[in-house]
Amino acid sequence: MKNLSKTQWTPKVVTALLLAAILFNLGIARNDYFNTDNLNPKIKMETTEKKKKKANETAKINGFALGDIVGTVEAIQANPDIAKFQFRVQNKWINGGHNRSWIKDFYGGGQEDDSRKRPFVYDNSEPPILLGNNEGANPVEYILHGLAGCMTTTLALHAAANEIYLESVESKLEGDLDVQGFLGLNDQIRNGYQNIRITFQIKGDLSEDDKEKLASFVKKSPVFDIVTNQVPVQVDLQYKNLQHALDGIKGTLLHDFG
Amino acid sequence: MKNLSKTQWTPKVVTALLLAAILFNLGIARNDYFNTDNLNPKIKMETTEKKKKKANETAKINGFALGDIVGTVEAIQANPDIAKFQFRVQNKWINGGHNRSWIKDFYGGGQEDDSRKRPFVYDNSEPPILLGNNEGANPVEYILHGLAGCMTTTLALHAAANEIYLESVESKLEGDLDVQGFLGLNDQIRNGYQNIRITFQIKGDLSEDDKEKLASFVKKSPVFDIVTNQVPVQVDLQYKNLQHALDGIKGTLLHDFG
Numbered sequence: 001m002k003n004l005s006k007t008q009w010t011p012k013v014v015t016a017l018l019l020a021a022i023l024f025n026l027g028i029a030r031n032d033y034f035n036t037d038n039l040n041p042k043i044k045m046e047t048t049e050k051k052k053k054k055a056n057e058t059a060k061i062n063g064f065a066l067g068d069i070v071g072t073v074e075a076i077q078a079n080p081d082i083a084k085f086q087f088r089v090q091n092k093w094i095n096g097g098h099n100r101s102w103i104k105d106f107y108g109g110g111q112e113d114d115s116r117k118r119p120f121v122y123d124n125s126e127p128p129i130l131l132g133n134n135e136g137a138n139p140v141e142y143i144l145h146g147l148a149g150c151m152t153t154t155l156a157l158h159a160a161a162n163e164i165y166l167e168s169v170e171s172k173l174e175g176d177l178d179v180q181g182f183l184g185l186n187d188q189i190r191n192g193y194q195n196i197r198i199t200f201q202i203k204g205d206l207s208e209d210d211k212e213k214l215a216s217f218v219k220k221s222p223v224f225d226i227v228t229n230q231v232p233v234q235v236d237l238q239y240k241n242l243q244h245a246l247d248g249i250k251g252t253l254l255h256d257f258g
Numbered sequence: 259m260k261n262l263s264k265t266q267w268t269p270k271v272v273t274a275l276l277l278a279a280i281l282f283n284l285g286i287a288r289n290d291y292f293n294t295d296n297l298n299p300k301i302k303m304e305t306t307e308k309k310k311k312k313a314n315e316t317a318k319i320n321g322f323a324l325g326d327i328v329g330t331v332e333a334i335q336a337n338p339d340i341a342k343f344q345f346r347v348q349n350k351w352i353n354g355g356h357n358r359s360w361i362k363d364f365y366g367g368g369q370e371d372d373s374r375k376r377p378f379v380y381d382n383s384e385p386p387i388l389l390g391n392n393e394g395a396n397p398v399e400y401i402l403h404g405l406a407g408c409m410t411t412t413l414a415l416h417a418a419a420n421e422i423y424l425e426s427v428e429s430k431l432e433g434d435l436d437v438q439g440f441l442g443l444n445d446q447i448r449n450g451y452q453n454i455r456i457t458f459q460i461k462g463d464l465s466e467d468d469k470e471k472l473a474s475f476v477k478k479s480p481v482f483d484i485v486t487n488q489v490p491v492q493v494d495l496q497y498k499n500l501q502h503a504l505d506g507i508k509g510t511l512l513h514d515f516g
Contacts, residue, residue, distance in 0.1 A: 063354030096321025124407030139408035149382030150397035192483030225450030
């Protein structure tokens with residue numbers, strides 16, 4: 001299995017892979033249009049390296065510019081600290097099972113990111129059978145959404161880095177959850193998903209070797225790791241005792257609390 | 259710690275709790291407006307039980323109708339099979355790190371749910387530094403959103419069931435992720451979050467006992483369980499080999515694949 005590791009991502013290797021892919025797609029290599037046995041590919045590539053490299057940088061595979069992937073990997077190899085990200089969410093309870101998150105800033109690449117001018121706003125809610133009014137998907141459905149999206153992006157990115165072109169990717173997810181656990185009605189039943197099943201439908205011109213790689217790529221997904229393994233979560237609850245504050249200056253504080 | 263278990267949720271107990279809460283909120287019990295020492299609460303409640311029960315059913319605590327919570331718990335105790343839910347998501351890759359989920363149907367309460375007339379549609383994307391164009395939050399941010407929402411809903415529901423009134427709940431979440439893991443650049447670094455921190459700001463008239471309960475309630479969240487523990491995930495990849503199909507009837511198939 002090929003990883004995006006140091007030795008595989010030198011410009012020369014990328015150039016060689018791209019050249020092979022281009023030749024293959026033009027039907028040249030495939031159709032033995034001309035015999036390349038007598039050519040020394042290394043010498044040939046060195047003479048045209050700059051030109052090819054420039055072409056590679058703008059080439060897109062699965063929607064990813066190969067130059068961007070290579071640039072990211074090289075930058076991280078030069079300074080691993082820029083690989084450290086901190087993602088953030090702010091959430092506010094609205095009522096009952098309805099609450100809202102704001103997602104905007106994060107830290108990554110050695111700095112605070114300012115690429116988002118407005119926050120993404122998403123509502124968690126519940127359907128009537130779970131005592132809500134369907135103002136949004138519920139939190140465990142959002143987990144399936146994040147899992148699907150992360151595995152799909154991971155698949156497309158690692159496929160691009162390995163010169164595997166994908167035509168389409170669709171997925172269906174099912175998660176089994178018995179609410180007896182969450183409601184405290186049965187100690188033998190866990191609170192979260194007991195099981196999740198994911199089926200991907202992938203279209204493309206894929207060899208058996210490609211298929212094996214794709215099966216390994218989806219499991220590199222960060223959310224797949226989060227869901228299938230344990231993540232330490234520190235919870236801190238801070239309180240403001242409303243009643244004491246209200247004893248004195250009720251009107252003013254209610255405004256502040258609104 | 260009080261769970262929503264069978265012995266605690268008889269109508270009588272609910273009635274007693276509600277009555278106490280109503281008296282307390284009216285300032286009667288608190289201000290010793292009248293001395294209840296000589297009353298037998300049990301006899302009093304039995305004579306007015308029907309009336310009070312009806313009032314309880316429409317009473318809302320933290321946005322939840324107590325009658326709905328009790329009704330749900332009693333229904334599950336009578337038939338545990340209705341506690342089994344299956345949530346579902348469909349996702350389609352758009353391009354690069356951009357994909358879209360549709361969330362609508364689910365199974366629960368012994369039947370297919372049809373309360374949602376249209377699907378919820380959410381986009382996963384990535385910021386430019388992660389090779390995307392910010393068409394939506396990224397998948398690991400959605401995980402923090404689901405975690406915040408689930409812990410908040412769990413808090414509000416269990417607080418309601420325990421007669422703890424909340425004024426407001428806000429949370430901030432941070433998740434640490436080093437993309438060297440995901441990119442295969444360092445085997446010692448995991449692919450998902452290394453650590454998540456959540457801080458809740460809770461306002462209400464809360465006793466020390468209430469606060470201890472709330473700290474336990476947030477950890478009953480299904481998503482908290484999913485993130486902090488392991489969930490088995492079965493992955494099935496199904497392929498359609500585009501090239502072979504295209505050899506014969508390219509035009510027709512391209513339409514089908516679009």
